[in-house]
Structures are given as C-alpha cells and as structure tokens.
Amino acid sequence: MEVLVHHYAPLVAIFLPILSSFFIPIIGRFHSKLGAYFATIILLITMGTSVMLLPIVLDCECLHLIYPWAEGINLQFEIYADALSVCMLLLTSFLCLLAAVYSIHYMAQKEGGARYYSLFLLLSGSMMGVFLSGNLLQFFMFLELTTISCFLLILHYQTTAALKSAYKYFIMIHLGALCLLTAIGTIYVNVGELSMASLGKLLSNVNGEWLTAAMALTFVGFGIESAVVPLHVWLPDAHSNAPCPVSAILSGLMVKIGIYGLIRFFYGIYGFPYAWGSTIIILGALTAFIGVICALVQTDAKRLIAYHTVSQLGYMIMAFGTGTTLGLAACLTHLANHTFFKALLFFVVGAVIYKTGTKDMDRLGGLRKYMPVTFICGLVASMAIAGIPPLNGFFSKGMTTQAVFEVSPVMSSIAIIVGVMTLLSFTKLLYMIFWREKSLETDKRMSMKRRIPASMKVPMIALATCCVGFGLFAHQYLEKIISPIINGLNLEGELYLPSIFMPSPLTSLSYVGIVFAGVVWLKRQRIIAIMSHKPFSALHHCFKEELGIDAAYSRLAKSVVSVFERGRSIMSGHLRDYVAYLAALLFVLFLYIALLRGFQWTF
C-alpha cells in the first residue's frame, strides 16, 4: 500500500462546508433562496473533491496527511483516507447534495432558512471530518460537531414533539459519546498514542483488562449511535420529527457513522473480537426483529420508515458480527444500499407531506394518480428495501443472510423472517398512501397545495436510479468498490454475490417470503378481520408501545429526577441557611487542620 503525503482535496472536503456555513446567514439576507443555492454549490464542489479522491484510493493507495496541532500531548491533525473513508465521503457528499437540492423548495415556505442551511453545511462538513479523521480525538471532536448540528436540525420546527425528541437524541448520543471518550482515554493512558494508523500496529499484540473495557465501551458508544436494541429509543422520535431532508441524512448517514466507527475501531484498531461474535449477531438479530415488528403497526409514515432504519441497522450489525470477509462486505454493501433507498423513502414521504400536509397514513390514500413519479420512486425504494431482485437491497440482504448462515444458521432464519415482514410493512405503506381508493380528506387538502417541483423530483429520481443501477450492476460494484475497501482494511477472502437464479437455499427462501407477502396481500380483508380480535389487538398495542422499552427509559429518567427534586429543599433561599452552610464548612476545615496538626497549638 502506497502512502501519499500531499493532497489538498480532503482538507477542502472538510473545511469548505464548515467555513462557508458561517457565511450563509449573511448571504441569506439578500435573497431568501440565495442561501439554498450557495449551499448547493458548496456541496457540489465538495462532491467534486471526493470524486477526485476516488481513483487514487481505489488503486489501493491511501492518503495520510499530518499537520501540526498540539505537539505537547503528541497529537497531530491527521487526515487518513483509504478506500473506506473516501467511499463514505462520496456517499455523504452525494446524499447531502441531493438533500440540499430537495430542500430548496421543501424548506422554502418554512421560517429560518438561513439557520437551516448553515447547520446543514456544518453537519455535512463535520461528517466528512469524521470519515477522514486519522486520530481518535479528532474523530471524537468531529463526531460531537455532527451531534450538535444534527440536534439543532432536528428541533428545526420547534414544536413540542421536535424539542422532546431532539433532547432525547442529544442526551442519548452524548451518553454514547461519553462511552467513546472513556474508551479513547483508556487507550491513550495505556498506550500514549492516538493515531489510528500506529494504534493498529501497537494494539495487535497487546492484551489486558483495559483493552476489553475499551472495546466494550466503544461498542456501547457506537451501539447508541447506530441504534442497537435496547439503545434505539432516540431514533424513531428523532427521525419522525425532523424535517424530511434531515431525516434522510439522519437515516442515511448519521446512523452509519456508528457502523463506520465499529468497522474502523474493531477492524482497524482492536482487531475483531471473535469471542464476542455470537453476542453481536444476536443483538443484531434482535434489533432487526424488534425494529420490524414495531414498524408493522405504525400509522405515521415517517415513524414506520424510522423503525425500518432500526431493523436494517440490525442487518448491518449482524453482518458485522460474523467477523468474516463476506460479512464485512455485506455490511458495507448494505450500508451504502440502505443510504440510497432509505433516503429515497424519506424524500417520497416528504413529497407526500408537501402535497397533502400530513404524514398520517390513515388520512391518506389514492395518491397514485396525483403524483405518479413519487409513486414510482416509492415503489422502487420499497422493493429495494424489501429485497426484491434485481434491486440493490436484494444483493446486500442476500450477502448478509449468506454471511450469517455460515456462522449461525438459526440467526440467518431470523434475517429471512425480518425480510418477509419488511416486505409486508412496505406493502402496507404503499397501499395506504398510494393505492387504496382515495378518501375525502385527501381531496380537500389537495386543492390547496401545488405540484411537486422539479427540485424535489430530481433527487428522488437520482436515488431511484441508484437503487436500480447498483442492483443491476451489483457484480461490478462489488468488484470495483467493495473489494478495494476490504483490501484496504488488510483482509483477504472470497467475495461472492447471491445469484437471482437461486444457487443457494437461502435465496429461494426469500422467494418464499415474496409468495407469502403476495398471499397476505390477496387475503388482506380476511386477515384484517382476524387481526382485530382480542389476542392480536393486545399484541398490536404492545408493539405500538415498542414493547415498553421507551417507557422503561422514561421511568428511569423520572426516578433520577425525583432524587434531585429532593435535593432542591437545600436551597431554601434564606440567607441564614447559606451562612450556616458556610460556617459549617469552615468548622469542618478547622477541625481537619486541627486533626492534621494533632491539636498542638503553638503560637
């Protein structure tokens, strides 16, 4: 592997968006849309730089740039760009660009446009910083920057629900960041090094309690970031209350930072802990399963999609947990594919909200005739996420199932069941929003709203093209992009895709899933009738309340608050109480000194 030392593109990718985010409020004063166009141009340049980097790193070279920063503590500003980083960079800049274009009209009628675009650029720049960081502290700092800007973007509408969910996001992600910081601190104290490149070599033959603790903390930290059950409770709230382009970024990129971090830390630094493999796979399967059963019962379209994010992240965690080359390839492929179809789904729901003003599926219906382009994009995305060949989701899910099957066949059956349920819930989404006979409510609202503008259609069509294209050219994709990434992480192994024409029993099982979903679709009236009976409705309620996990967190928070409520009476507001505290402290100090000197007073 050759190392390049000079290249300006990574610096531009990080600092151009971050620095220009400060100018947006000034530019936005002249014209309301100027900020939007400016942000789009900046992101276009950023994407250009990441495209420039791609051919360099795909030849198995990597960029390692070092700038002086804090010499006293052996810390440099390091940029480390290998194939994985640059592919994530490309994905980030691509989706951020599309989301910015999408926002031009989507966010136009809402207030605070300058603030929105400013934070948007800050978020994209800091995400690039995360993906290009070459040392742990720098990684952590950019991660915090993404959290802060994302927090402010989630509460953009400033409704009570948005405030609550943004607060929840902030608290939970910060707990994760705290775990990560502790892990980084542990490593630094024990090894005295923060650079990822040298840590990989240093830690390869080190063993110790502290290393295990650091690994566990890292897993919990990134587990919160990537919403592993039971640490996922922030995700559905944050995704459903944020503006749609922000939801797309959250779901498409922010949660992927967790997966990226897991891969970077566990493959690049610690070395994969094979003893933990089965635990990680079980956690992943649990995440996938709980995500999908909660998604099945939602009536809020964005919340349904958000739960699917949890579920799909479960797939990635499962694939990651196998620890094999195929598993890692599956994880990365699914990561990229999920970005395409999940962002597309949020864009589609955003278009529906733009047109009708609601995301409540009970009030929607029959939109197929009024917004055909959106419907087709939604159909492509739903088919992709449900794993229908030849779209991209089929290949990555097939690879995941295959990789898990090689390690534990029982868990791979869960992956297949989750696949079937995903298909069912997207059948529900499409049926309720687009297909069923239109209801009156939709009609009344329809006349008030305008057509979907081209600036919203183009990103949707681009993402739908990606979903189809990466499915049709999956072999080339695996060979040209994923293989260099795997090689860049110094892993060797055979990579192969599941074929559409069933050479393995697992692929055929996904066809059984499609047939099953078809049967459910045909017998839907009958099934709805059965499901409204007692045991099922209780189960429905239970799933809708996400099995009480969220309620458990609320109870925990309340009990913590009540402890501190009791402490409030100390601050009585009476001056004499405060003076008494001071006098008591003085007395204690006096006694302490007296004890130190053994009551021997000599004047």
Add this chain to the structure above:
Amino acid sequence: MSLPYLASLALFSIGLYCILVKRDLFKVIYGICLMEFSINLFLVSLGFVTGGEVPISPTGTIVVDPLPQAMVLTAIVIEFATTVFLISVAIRLFKQYEDTDISKMRRLRG
C-alpha cells in the same frame, strides 16, 4: 499572650451569630464587618513579637513583624470598599422590597 486570639475568636463568633440570627439587612452587614475586624485583629496579633518595637526606625534588634500590618492596612481599605458596596446593594434591596427583613428576600430558592 493568647488574649488577642481569644478576642478575635469572640468577635468572629459575635459576627457569625449576628449574620445567622438577625433578620435585619443592616444588622447582617454589621455582622460581616465584625467578622472582618476579627480577622484583622487576628492577623495583626500573629505578627506580634514579645518585647518587640514598632518597625519604624527601631532602636533595638527585636521588632514586631511588619508584614501582617501592611497586609491588614490593605485589607482595611478593601473592606471599606466592600462595605460600601454591600450598603449600596442593601439600599437597592430596600427600595425593591420596601423592607429590610432578609427572610422575605427568597428569590434564590431552588
């Protein structure tokens, strides 16, 4: 020998008692002043040497320590400033509440 120390301790206790028990704002300020005086007394008596002279052009070899005296002189000036500040705040509070009873000023309550 230990009389100045006992006196400063007594003064300090009286001041503390005054702050803790009295409800009148100005009496609280008197208490604070008393405590400051007690500290000044304590510091000055720390520098006392038995049989020592005044440290301004002494005739013998034994002089009292001039350092605490200089410090206390500075402290007195600072105390003057803080006391003036306290009184001005007290006047402001009196205008706000139209009362000098500190038990009614409870805006700091948690």
